[in-house]
Amino acid sequence: MKLVSRNALRWLPAFVVPAVVVTAVIAVPLQAGAAVDLPDKTPEQVLLLVNDSTVSAFSGTVDQSSDLGLPSLNLTEALPEGNDSTSPLGLTTVLELLSGSHEFRVYVGGEGQSRVQVKDRMAERNVVHNGSDIWLYDSSTNAATHLSLPADLEATAQAKSAELHSQLPTDLATPAQLAERFLSELDPSTTVSVGTDARIAGRSVYQLLLTPRTNEMLTSDTLVASVSIAVDSETGLPLQVTVLAQGQSAPAFQVGFTAIDFAAPNTDLFNFVPPANASVTEQTLPAKPEGSTGDHSGDHSPAVGEVPVVTGTGWSTIVEVPAAAVPAELGDNPLLDQLTTAVDGGRALTTSLVTVFQSNDGRVFAGAVPLAALQAAAQ
Amino acid sequence: MSPSETRPPETEGGPHVRHGGSWDLLGSEISVLFRRRRTWAMLVAVALIPILLAVAVRLSSSTLDPGEGPPFLDRVTQNGLFVGFTAMVVAIPLFLPLTIGVVAGDTIAGEAGLGTLRYLLVAPAGRVRLLLVKYAGAALFCLVATLTLTVSGALVGAALFPVGPVTLLSGDTISVTESLLRSLLVAAYVTVSLLGLAMIGLFISTLTDVPVGAMAATIVVSVIAQILDVIPQLDWLHPWLFSHYWLGFADLLRQPLDLGSFAHNAILQAGYLAVFGALAYSRFVTKDILS
Amino acid sequence: MTGAGTGAHQAQGLAIETRALTKKFGSQTAVNGIHLRVPRGAVFGFLGPNGSGKTTSIRMLLGLTQASSGSISVLGQSMPTRLSEVLPRVGALVEGPAFYPFLSGAANLRRLDTADPFAPRRTRRARVQGALERVGLSHAAEKKVHAYSLGMKQRLGIANALLLPRELLVLDEPTNGLDPQGTREVRSLVRSLAAEGTTVFVSSHLLAEVEQMCTHAAVMSVGSLVAQGTLAALRQVGETRVHLRTPDAAGALRVLTRLGLEPARATNDAADAVVVAPLGDTNWQPEAIVTALVAGGVRIRGFAIEEPSLEERFVALTGEGFDVAQ
Ligand SMILES: Nc1ncnc2c1ncn2[C@@H]1O[C@H](COP(=O)(O)OP(=O)(O)OP(=O)(O)O)[C@@H](O)[C@H]1O
Ligand SMILES: [Mg+2]
Numbered sequence: 001m002k003l004v005s006r007n008a009l010r011w012l013p014a015f016v017v018p019a020v021v022v023t024a025v026i027a028v029p030l031q032a033g034a035a036v037d038l039p040d041k042t043p044e045q046v047l048l049l050v051n052d053s054t055v056s057a058f059s060g061t062v063d064q065s066s067d068l069g070l071p072s073l074n075l076t077e078a079l080p081e082g083n084d085s086t087s088p089l090g091l092t093t094v095l096e097l098l099s100g101s102h103e104f105r106v107y108v109g110g111e112g113q114s115r116v117q118v119k120d121r122m123a124e125r126n127v128v129h130n131g132s133d134i135w136l137y138d139s140s141t142n143a144a145t146h147l148s149l150p151a152d153l154e155a156t157a158q159a160k161s162a163e164l165h166s167q168l169p170t171d172l173a174t175p176a177q178l179a180e181r182f183l184s185e186l187d188p189s190t191t192v193s194v195g196t197d198a199r200i201a202g203r204s205v206y207q208l209l210l211t212p213r214t215n216e217m218l219t220s221d222t223l224v225a226s227v228s229i230a231v232d233s234e235t236g237l238p239l240q241v242t243v244l245a246q247g248q249s250a251p252a253f254q255v256g257f258t259a260i261d262f263a264a265p266n267t268d269l270f271n272f273v274p275p276a277n278a279s280v281t282e283q284t285l286p287a288k289p290e291g292s293t294g295d296h297s298g299d300h301s302p303a304v305g306e307v308p309v310v311t312g313t314g315w316s317t318i319v320e321v322p323a324a325a326v327p328a329e330l331g332d333n334p335l336l337d338q339l340t341t342a343v344d345g346g347r348a349l350t351t352s353l354v355t356v357f358q359s360n361d362g363r364v365f366a367g368a369v370p371l372a373a374l375q376a377a378a379q
Numbered sequence: 380m381s382p383s384e385t386r387p388p389e390t391e392g393g394p395h396v397r398h399g400g401s402w403d404l405l406g407s408e409i410s411v412l413f414r415r416r417r418t419w420a421m422l423v424a425v426a427l428i429p430i431l432l433a434v435a436v437r438l439s440s441s442t443l444d445p446g447e448g449p450p451f452l453d454r455v456t457q458n459g460l461f462v463g464f465t466a467m468v469v470a471i472p473l474f475l476p477l478t479i480g481v482v483a484g485d486t487i488a489g490e491a492g493l494g495t496l497r498y499l500l501v502a503p504a505g506r507v508r509l510l511l512v513k514y515a516g517a518a519l520f521c522l523v524a525t526l527t528l529t530v531s532g533a534l535v536g537a538a539l540f541p542v543g544p545v546t547l548l549s550g551d552t553i554s555v556t557e558s559l560l561r562s563l564l565v566a567a568y569v570t571v572s573l574l575g576l577a578m579i580g581l582f583i584s585t586l587t588d589v590p591v592g593a594m595a596a597t598i599v600v601s602v603i604a605q606i607l608d609v610i611p612q613l614d615w616l617h618p619w620l621f622s623h624y625w626l627g628f629a630d631l632l633r634q635p636l637d638l639g640s641f642a643h644n645a646i647l648q649a650g651y652l653a654v655f656g657a658l659a660y661s662r663f664v665t666k667d668i669l670s
Numbered sequence: 671m672t673g674a675g676t677g678a679h680q681a682q683g684l685a686i687e688t689r690a691l692t693k694k695f696g697s698q699t700a701v702n703g704i705h706l707r708v709p710r711g712a713v714f715g716f717l718g719p720n721g722s723g724k725t726t727s728i729r730m731l732l733g734l735t736q737a738s739s740g741s742i743s744v745l746g747q748s749m750p751t752r753l754s755e756v757l758p759r760v761g762a763l764v765e766g767p768a769f770y771p772f773l774s775g776a777a778n779l780r781r782l783d784t785a786d787p788f789a790p791r792r793t794r795r796a797r798v799q800g801a802l803e804r805v806g807l808s809h810a811a812e813k814k815v816h817a818y819s820l821g822m823k824q825r826l827g828i829a830n831a832l833l834l835p836r837e838l839l840v841l842d843e844p845t846n847g848l849d850p851q852g853t854r855e856v857r858s859l860v861r862s863l864a865a866e867g868t869t870v871f872v873s874s875h876l877l878a879e880v881e882q883m884c885t886h887a888a889v890m891s892v893g894s895l896v897a898q899g900t901l902a903a904l905r906q907v908g909e910t911r912v913h914l915r916t917p918d919a920a921g922a923l924r925v926l927t928r929l930g931l932e933p934a935r936a937t938n939d940a941a942d943a944v945v946v947a948p949l950g951d952t953n954w955q956p957e958a959i960v961t962a963l964v965a966g967g968v969r970i971r972g973f974a975i976e977e978p979s980l981e982e983r984f985v986a987l988t989g990e991g992f993d994v995a996q
Contacts, residue, residue: 123450124629266635277546
């Protein structure tokens with residue numbers, strides 16, 4: 001009798017400790033997200049908060065995850081091809097960054113100083129921007145690329161830099177940029193509301209909720225269910241962007257800080273000196289990295305047939321790229337065969353958020369719309 | 380009743396004075412562990428990993444392209460200090476878990492197999508004390524094994540290749556002294572990484588009287604964890620696998636130093652310590668010693 | 671000791687006391703409700719054929735296994751609740767010696783000594799030396815145990831039990847594998863320990879051994895305790911017998927019957943028969959029986975009065991068969 005109870009007592013830890021650990025594992029994230037109550041704000045006030053944000057320097061860790069329903073990629077097979085191109089940021093890289101999840105470290109040091117580190121397994125890719133210098137460094141190939149921005153052409157440089165950034169997948173890493181893009185595209189097609197307050201990266205945030213208006217168009221016209229932007233309640237810095245797709249409960253795309261520090265990072269971080277033994281490529285800015293949409297390629301001015309055509313408005317916008325403007329890489333990349341499936345009138349890449357359709361005559365259509373809408377546009 | 384009165388004259392202090400025996404037992408455990416030829420053989424094998432790597436790179440005429448072979452291998456010829464890092468990457472998935480499996484699997488089952496477990500327990504070592512001492516021994520072995528690898532890597536790297544400032548993953552360069560400090564940090568990280576597995580091994584070791592079985596089971600567990608870690612369908616499970624952060628010491632080779640995965644890893648391993656420590660405790664204190 | 675509980679006074683005289691101690695392995699009952707009572711200062715022989723449950727009982731006494739039911743008190747304290755207080759006062763050899771083969775004999779003893787939190791470190795080397803000397807192993811102290819013979823290991827096992835002065839020694843088959851010299855040494859060792867006041871609980875299936883060194887004994891059979899008490903008391907249950915060798919068996923039977931005994935022929939060899947007759951409660955002196963036999967014309971080749979042996983008692987209690995108890 002006594003022995004039995006003694007034994008039962010001694011087996012107690014074997015049940016209690018795992019139970020406590022499991023409870024902690026479940027409860028700690030819940031607790032982190034719970035019990036945030038900020039003073040109520042209208043969407044306009046939250047937008048103003050973003051607008052008035054004075055944060056110019058910070059450092060943080062960013063997690064980006066995509067659940068786009070992309071077919072699983074055999075990236076290792078395709079990677080050597082990606083490495084052949086001089087740009088470390090070709091199509092392969094873009095696709096790789098869009099699948100699965102990635103961790104970045106972001107350092108912003110005020111005027112023209114920023115550094116983004118893509119944390120890979122036993123490797124790292126860096127984009128360091130310091131004034132008129134931009135360094136790209138990939139530790140797996142030990143290759144550095146140097147882009148210098150002409151200092152006197154401030155305005156052009158900024159435009160070019162913005163353009164370059166729009167081609168760098170790493171620009172997705174700064175939620176501020178993404179949020180601004182979404183906010184600028186606000187138009188009557190969107191319902192804007194403020195969701196429940198939450199906690200992101202240890203900070204209390206307002207959640208700006210953008211939902212495609214259903215009274216003006218059918219929901220099925222866009223694949224996007226909602227976009228939510230988490231805005232730091234103190235600084236107004238957007239901390240997280242989440243895109244939900246129609247009929248999918250897990251975010252189709254999410255990028256946000258997991259940790260953030262508003263102290264200015266050490267400026268040494270932005271003085272990038274390539275390692276002594278790295279292979280360094282100097283690039284003048286007009287020569288654009290391969291894999292870009294190639295609407296003007298330097299030696300010839302864009303012809304009419306090469307300019308992308310935009311049809312539709314708001315959430316159901318469709319971009320049509322004429323056959324002549326489609327970069328050659330798209331045709332050659334073996335990844336494309338893996339990604340696309342043959343459909344009526346061409347090949348299509350369907351994800352939960354974006355659909356790309358290449359018609360048999362070579363034109364490419366893309367949009368956050370169902371495939372049928374693209375096929376209709378191709379007619 | 381006072382037993383010491385009925386006893387023959389005893390050394391001063393009498394038999395019922397504790398003599399700080401826990402430290403004695405720990406010292407004895409460590410000395411037994413490190414007096415075994417098997418332990419030395421494993422440490423020599425661990426030390427051989429960087430030596431073989433360095434010699435192979437040194438003797439081969441073809442130079443490696445960046446990114447070819449294990450991480451950092453292409454850098455070894457330029458800087459001997461990378462030998463240790465490459466060896467660590469090579470040793471972590473299988474070889475280090477193997478040695479930990481042997482040591483941790485042997486803890487209790489080995490004593491049971493020899494029959495010495497019953498003599499330790501009637502001494503009386505105390506079951507909880509014995510578990511703690513055994514675990515401390517296994518944990519110390521984790522540290523010694525990773526330090527052996529680090530030191531051997533640094534020595535052979537310095538002997539066969541030039542030594543200079545080290546380029547981190549972020550492309551920044553640090554001094555030799557700082558790189559040695561980072562090597563030690565990596566060794567600490569890897570030691571912490573292996574603590575969870577050591578506790579799993581200790582638990583498995585309490586389940587059987589056949590040491591080889593416990594060793595094999597522990598090694599198999601470490602292999603299975605790593606297999607699960609690469610199955611994409613199980614990605615919800617990945618962050619909870621004790622092997623998930625094993626290669627995360629790469630974060631210690633970034634600039635600025637990123638201690639995030641060190642902390643994550645430490646918390647994860649602490650979770651495994653708690654769970655499997657509790658299981659090992661419950662199992663061992665209720666176990667019938669029949670060996 | 672103040673914490674010995676209410677039973678302390680009662681158990682004062684007992685080094686080991688078990689009540690209805692039972693151990694089951696699955697459906698098999700290895701030890702079945704035994705009530706052992708080992709007085710302090712006794713040399714207690716724990717007898718039983720192979721598989722009768724001796725080692726299983728000893729494991730329970732030492733807290734190595736848990737009893738399925740029943741209670742144990744050792745040196746006046748209940749086990750296994752007071753294990754950490756009791757065991758430092760107990761030296762033990764359980765089911766043969768066991769050592770680290772890759773360590774020397776002395777290193778092995780030092781290792782096991784560190785496991786005892788009450789063993790002083792300062793005297794460790796000296797105590798190990800002393801214990802080795804006591805079992806005659808000083809010369810092999812620095813030899814690796816894997817190079818030890820069976821008997822040397824057995825001696826080392828006994829030395830381990832003697833590292834500290836103990837109140838109780840539990841020795842499970844201590845003479846197993848020892849040469850005659852070693853057996854004798856163990857016997858005298860046990861006697862000298864007993865003389866110092868140590869209680870010795872020694873299990874064995876060698877009756878002669880128990881008879882020569884024990885004051886008390888208990889007999890196990892198929893998990894049950896079938897007898898226990900002082901050696902004299904155990905013997906008493908047996909019979910003193912007349913043992914006669916003669917070529918005149920018929921005459922011998924007639925004469926002995928006339929004396930009121932119940933003789934029986936132990937062999938059928940007519941030329942050299944053996945006749946046995948229990949003396950029972952008749953008070954015949956040996957010389958009177960011999961005189962009667964000679965007077966009756968019976969030729970005597972051999973005559974003896976046999977004291978009762980423990981062996982008979984043992985066989986009577988545990989059965990004659992060679993089969994190991996289930
Ligand atoms: N681990 C075990 N599992 C199952 N049964 C066991 C176990 N150990 C012992 N037994 C059984 O318990 C019974 C008693 O065994 P024990 O070892 O106590 O005998 P013993 O009296 O010491 O014999 P011996 O003289 O051979 O040493 C035997 O029938 C044996 O089969
Ligand atoms: Mg036995």
